[in-house]
Amino acid sequence: GENVEQHPSTLSVQEGDSAVIKCTYSDSASNYFPWYKQELGKGPQLIIDIRSNVGEKKDQRIAVTLNKTAKHFSLHITETQPEDSAVYFCAASKSNSGYALNFGKGTSLLVTP
């Protein structure tokens, strides 16, 4: 089955700096890659997703890049703010292959003022 590796497990940045979280996947047929943000005491919230027909997608301070050849995708957060502090999860899945999103183990991001 699909295996998703996520790095780093913890990340600390200063406010205003950029943060990058990377994920690799094993199944070359995977074609859907969402990113979720989970704040303390809350469920995961979708922040951005990308499908394999594009290489990059941006939404204000958040961007995701996808390298299908290398089978990795990354989340980029620019101009980080303290409210960006949370656990971020990547996931990968493919069409017509059951119902499971295959999640990474998460990255705990801390943005210090």
Next chain:
Amino acid sequence: ETGVTQTPRHLVMGMTNKKSLKCEQHLGHNAMYWYKQSAKKPLELMFVYSLEERVENNSVPSRFSPECPNSSHLFLHLHTLQPEDSALYLCASSQDAGSTDTQYFGPGTRLTVL
């Protein structure tokens, strides 16, 4: 907060108790999911319902029993749990049941089994 609500938010139960978790989605979706979230592990898919029919059961022990009376409500009935079942239980929904359909999560129920 998303359009998916869960109750209770916290639950403490003994191993011999019977309890139920409730999930409700206000998004008009056709599919609902139960996930288990444990520390240091990826989210684990437990059950999937599509149009009130169970379509996936990921080798979950029978002490967990799901119920989906309609497309807006999902329950997880708990009986004779073990301490290792302590975790955050998350409900999610999506427009249709499929691994590439965007899933929206509720806030979860934090379960502690004594």
